[in-house]
């Protein structure tokens with residue numbers, strides 16, 4: 067997996083990130099950690115590791131992912147959380163799928179053999195609704211739109227022209243993959259509980275922002291279509 071770089075966004079993950087990096091040692095891939103310069107405790111917690119650290123210029127999860135993947139120099143990238151919830155055993159399966167012809171691979175908790183120890187009733191229902199909106203309005207064939215455990219071709223990701231600097235990026239990625247007609251597939255994955263710390267997602271606020279983003283992107287596309295007529 068020398069041609070793979072993991073992009074790890076981290077915010078207040080000083081308890082989890084060192085354990086995640088320890089677990090990743092046996093996987094021979096490159097690692098870029100993206101965090102804010104004010105997150106001193108997380109920076110200190112990983113001082114014994116030699117991975118590249120990007121100090122993001124702005125705030126937000128989306129901003130961290132965009133900046134991180136823009137710095138990847140390997141053929142493939144994977145978004146990998148700092149909280150210990152993603153299982154690195156899935157990485158080799160994702161890369162195999164890409165080598166078989168997919169541009170992007172989405173890990174999903176809702177296929178057979180997938181699952182979650184971290185989902186709440188609210189995130190489960192919200193995710194189902196957003197995934198359904200993705201299917202109906204954007205014709206996206208994935209079953210877990212918000213998981214955002216995604217691997218893919220680095221150059222193709224950089225071509226997506228992503229813009230959301232917060233958790234709205236989770237839906238912007240699959241929508242723009244679809245609009246660009248890139249090939250994508252899914253693999254089952256089991257989401258583990260966060261090792262420590264608190265989640266950064268605010269289910270109500272971020273859920274509302276994501277819903278607005280879905281409608282905005284839909285109407286943007288309709289407008290583009292009408293202008294072409």
Ligand SMILES: Nc1nc2c(ncn2[C@@H]2O[C@H](COP(=O)(O)OP(=O)(O)OP(=O)(O)O)[C@@H](O)[C@H]2O)c(=O)[nH]1
Nearest residue numbers: 075076077100101126127130147148149265266267
């Ligand atoms: N650099 C950076 N990383 C962030 C930011 N917000 C979240 N993250 C990281 O992004 C990853 C996903 O965030 P989580 O808080 O775990 O959110 P989630 O996994 O989508 O949601 P939960 O199921 O609630 O855990 C984690 O590694 C966070 O540390 C941010 O503003 N900047």
Ligand SMILES: [Mg+2]
Nearest residue numbers: 147149151260
């Ligand atoms: Mg998490």
